[in-house]
Amino acid sequence: VILSDRHRAFVAPALGVALLALGAAWTLDPRSRAPADRCWAEPAACAGERHRLPLVRVVDVDPGGSYLLRSGPTTLRAIGAGPLVVGDIVSVDGFFQPDGTLRIDAAASHPWRVHKGALGVIGVLGLAAILAVVFRVRRTGAGWRVVPSGVGDA
């Protein structure tokens, strides 16, 4: 009854507003972020703290033994736990120093990460194919609806 067309004008906007409110709460709630997220924005503020930074890319290696790590558009200078090479995707455990540099204690490599990304693309294409085979968009008495293939084909 709650998802009927009769109550659609009220229920659908209410669900939309609920989802927006939930999304806003999620965005504003600091507990929704990984503890290390703030360290990317301001590494020096995390001085003296130990953090785990998952899935970061090594974008530069200094001959002196320091690394430039990237997560999204943000970069971070790190030292220790080598040898890492440019292009590596690693999760690192480390300790932030007063100057904002991360001293890496341990780094775990993720050599399958690229394959996982490729499987994501394959998954999206596969799902699109399944939905295209199983469903059709048809005009019904209540307007345009997604209906199982075969319904209304005759």
Place this chain on the structure above:
Amino acid sequence: MPDLVTHLASALLPGVALRRDRAALFALGSALPDLVGRVPGIALTAMASFGVPQGLDRPLGVVHQPLGAVIAAALLAYALPERGRPIAALAISAGAILHVTLDAMQDYGGFGQALLYPLSAARFEWPLFGPEATVPLAPVLASAAAVAWGIRIARERARERRGLA
């Protein structure tokens, strides 16, 4: 999170016992948390070098939590005719719950899934496998799902032919 192919296979394998449209919706639900909650963020990150602002996708992250996913499933179900809508919402929701449950079984280094959000921000994690452990398994699971559906479709066609004869 396990890879998307593994998520789809985890829904398509048991889904072989369901009606075809419901199995497809179950599969849609099993991908929904990543499609809405993760893919936009990945796309934004990829476009960061073009000056695209980051973090715009953060509100969508709530669809990667059970309550947000269930509300999104109900909204998606409005695209279907009224008669099958509750079952459609249920199938998509069940797929999404399966997704976040599988994700909670992955090792996130202590920062698991906020399964009870917004009632609680507690993170749940039962680290049974690593972040990429499902990648080598994905082709096997996808093949198993394809074989199971192939057998089912072949049986349905054989039954139709017998009915016509």
